[in-house]
Amino acid sequence: MARTFFDRIWDAHVVTELGGGWVLLHIDRHLLHDLSGGPALADLASRGLTVSRPDLCFATPDHAVSSAPGRNGETYTDGAKLYATLRDRTRDAGIAFFDLGRRGQGIVHVMAPELGITLPGTTMVCGDSHTCTNGGLGALAFGIGSSEVVHVLATQTLRQQKPRQMRITYDGHIPFGVTVKDVALHVIGALGAAAGVGHAIEHAGPGIASMPVEGRLTLCNLSVELGAKMAFCAPDQATADYVFGRPLAPVGDAWEMAVRDWAALRTDDDARFDKEARFDMAAVPPTITWGTSPEHTAAVDGVVPDPRAASNAATRDAWQDALDYMGLRPGQALRGTPVDWVFIGSCANSRLSDLRDAARVIRGRHVSPGVQAWVVPGSVEVSDAAESEGLPSLFRAAGFQWREPGCSMCVAANGEIVPPGQRSVSTSNRNFVGRQGPGARTHLASPATAAASALAGAIADVREY
Amino acid sequence: MQPFSIVSGPAAPLMRQDIDTDVIIRIEHVNVPRAELGQWALEPLRAPGFVLDQPMFRGAPILLTGANFGCGSSREHAVWALQGLGIRCVIASSYGDIFFANCFQNGMLPVTLPETAVVSLAEQAARGANVTVDLRQCIVIAPDGTQHAFTLDPVRREMLLEGVDELGLTLRSATQITAWQREDALRRPWAIPNSAGGGSVNTDPLM
Incomplete structure (x- = not known):
């Protein structure tokens, strides 16, 4: 039977079938930030549980810290406790923590791709709805709530039901003065903010093939505003070139194996989607919300x-x-x-x-x-x-x-x-x-x-x- | 977690579409203890005469609302804040995916009905008449006796009926998860961070 990119990653992460269409899905990467990470680690401890795989968790403060030049974790006083909790609890749990002022710190969905934490073909979650951003590299990445964050910390899995599948195909070249952001806003305006509810969205077509990887991250970022909790672009040579050499990316034999595995992550030509849409990027104007x-x-x-x-x-x-x-x-x-x-x-x-x-x-x-x-x-x-x-x-x-x-x-x-x-x-x-x-x-x-x-x-x- | 079987009472009509989780609970309140979140729920909409502040809807266990309810941020505080108002069941034609999943982690029932049924319920409920939501039969009973059947994933329904928490169930599979991870490390050595074929990461991977 014809399979999609999504089917392939999903099936490769099923630990066990739970019946009724539910599966226990393995999570390869878990990002933690100050707003939800520290409280979740505290909640986990209060239940007498420990972090199952600290090596698969990565933390950085981003939401509740000041961006003022010369800032530290206390500059925004109402966020100081969240910052300190994340720093202290990740240290105690043996989780990598990218502190303010050092390489690696940043908005979770910006730092994770650029450090090689995000990889094609992996599953990734974070207590943040814009986790779908990471789908731009061909990861199956999605936002989760506080209870699910605790669930992943304790078990490195989630109980999930397979969503329906939607494909948005892009043709043409982006005109002068227009960017991927305009394309994303144009698509949301045309399809509506609930068009992707209950769906995983694959962005595909010649327009994606010619789109730089950072643009794909932007496009997948905005996909949650279509109501879809996950969105992705299948990896290609540009993706592999982007990932190669990043600090946490695989090296040596593991890299060779990864690239071979990623090449197989494609949607079959005769695969069917529950929903389809198509856009000509050449027709997109600079777009703004009113x-x-x-x-x-x-x-x-x-x-x-x-x-x-x-x-x-x-x-x-x-x-x-x-x-x-x-x-x-x-x-x-x-x-x-x-x-x-x-x-x-x-x-x-x-x-x-x-x-x-x-x-x-x-x-x-x-x-x-x-x-x-x-x-x-x-x-x-x-x-x-x-x-x-x-x-x-x-x-x-x-x-x-x-x-x-x-x-x-x-x-x-x-x-x-x-x-x-x-x-x-x-x-x-x-x-x-x-x-x-x-x-x-x-x-x-x-x-x-x-x-x-x-x-x-x-x-x-x-x-x- | 409190089990859910039948809830009956006033159903507050808040018929706007796309009510996002930033509106349900503003971000600056995420540090507020869970039990106190209710006072800040739907704060941007709480002008004088706001439906949930009207005496007949104070503490109403059911919320009737527009399409795409709970879109936006993943904050579970949105569910907790609604619970803080006494709401145990939301009825809408569609929901944000993450909010929808968060409901089941907290014993909240999100019922999905066609927009026309929600509008009809909202009209009938506007004067405070009781609406009944029966999860055992999967029906909503309008004040005039009309029954609206809804569907819900059977696993989720069972968990709500029993008040069961997902984590407790999954912890029983710990051995199976470890075994899967052991096989996966051979199948996909590259998926282990910073690995040249099975290495491990310390707490400072960039040093």
């Missing part, structure tokens, strides 16, 4: 939609609520809407290629007066690589703040928030009500669009820069 769900998208040179045009009453009400919250009127042009904050960072868009995209736009120009513009690199690795290219001084000269790696203003769990009523263009992945702080108005966009908007002091079309 509302409070990632599906509320429009072309950056488009207008805010009219709730009266919605297809049903529930959607009409949702659009109206979103416009009220965002302080926008139907028919209003998005381009030119004044902004107060620009945030370039998050597990969606804080990798070196993202920072280069933004840097190309700002070169020689300056942030508009009154705009607070931040760059928060995704990891120490990214920050160091950017430093070697002179990016921090370029951003600083343009009026941006260059900060320390972490989740920062994407999640507002670290004191870094957009003040109530203020408008932000953000390269993060969620524009939910209050996501960047109570009353904050978030427009999701690409790093290039965010940079152009910082210069303009308003939502801008990067194709004019």
Whole structure:
């Protein structure tokens, strides 16, 4: 019978069938962060249990730490206890802990691929819904809740039911001024925020073959905003080239064996999916959100939609609520809407290629007066690589703040928030009500669009820069 | 974990779609002790007259809500916060996958019904009339007596009915897991971190 990439990884990780379609699934990699890792380790201890495979767990503080230059684990005082708990409990359990200020620290989904923790063909979990990011390397990676984190710590397995399968096929080349982030937002806008509920999504087609690996990480990151807890791109030569030589990647004979195994991880030509969609990337414009769900998208040179045009009453009400919250009127042009904050960072868009995209736009120009513009690199690795290219001084000269790696203003769990009523263009992945702080108005966009908007002091079309 | 069989009582209608877990519990409250989370539940929606603050819905055991409920962040605090309000069952046409799984870890029943059935229930429940959710028969009984059958994975249903925790069951398979890992280490030596064919990692793999 024809099998998919997903079937192959799934089947290879079944420890035992539990009946009724349930399996005990082995988990090869477990990422822990400050927000959920420390409390889960404490919970485990309170049940009298220990960590089953500390060698498969990797921890770093990212959510509840300050990104201020010169920060330490106590700079954000409300996060100090979470930081200390993660540091102390991972040390006691023998789990690798990538501390602030040292190589390896960063947003979990940025540091794991770049250290070679994430590998094609592995299963990976983390108490964070954006774990699907790691699927960009061909891992079966997904977010889990607190109870499941404890379950994995204790047993290195999860009780899971196979999800349905969806494939999104990409054709064409990404046009000038457009990035993978725009493609991802465009797809969510077209399919809706619940299109992937209950599904594992394979991103496939010529558009993926020609997409750089960091772009695949961004695309898989945004897939949870389609409602799918896992998404992936089957590994190819570009994936193997990306992984080779990374600190925790296999070497020698193990590497040769890995590459052979990964080559077999493909979807058969005659495999069938429960759901399919297809997009021509050449037709995607620079895309931005106008509302409070990632599906509320429009072309950056488009207008805010009219709730009266919605297809049903529930959607009409949702659009109206979103416009009220965002302080926008139907028919209003998005381009030119004044902004107060620009945030370039998050597990969606804080990798070196993202920072280069933004840097190309700002070169020689300056942030508009009154705009607070931040760059928060995704990891120490990214920050160091950017430093070697002179990016921090370029951003600083343009009026941006260059900060320390972490989740920062994407999640507002670290004191870094957009003040109530203020408008932000953000390269993060969620524009939910209050996501960047109570009353904050978030427009999701690409790093290039965010940079152009910082210069303009308003939502801008990067194709004019 | 409290077993779930029949729950009957007022069903609060909160008919918005895409209520995400950031709205259900704001991130700055994740340090709040679990038993106290209820006071912060759905905080961004709690304007004067908010449905769950109306006397007839205070402590209501059932929540009726719009599609894609619980989308977004994986925080299990979302389930705990709803439980803190007294909610034991949510009825919607669809859910975020991680929130849906988190419900079963905590004795919360997420019932999936067609949108038209949820809307009809919400209209009837708006004045505080009782709705009954019977997990043994897998039916929701509307105030007018209409029965809406729902389906639920039988394993999950059994765990809710018995109030069983997944971890306790899996720990019984410890030997089997270890055996699988031993075979896997031969099959996929490369899957062991930083391995040239079976090595191990210390606590500082980059040093």
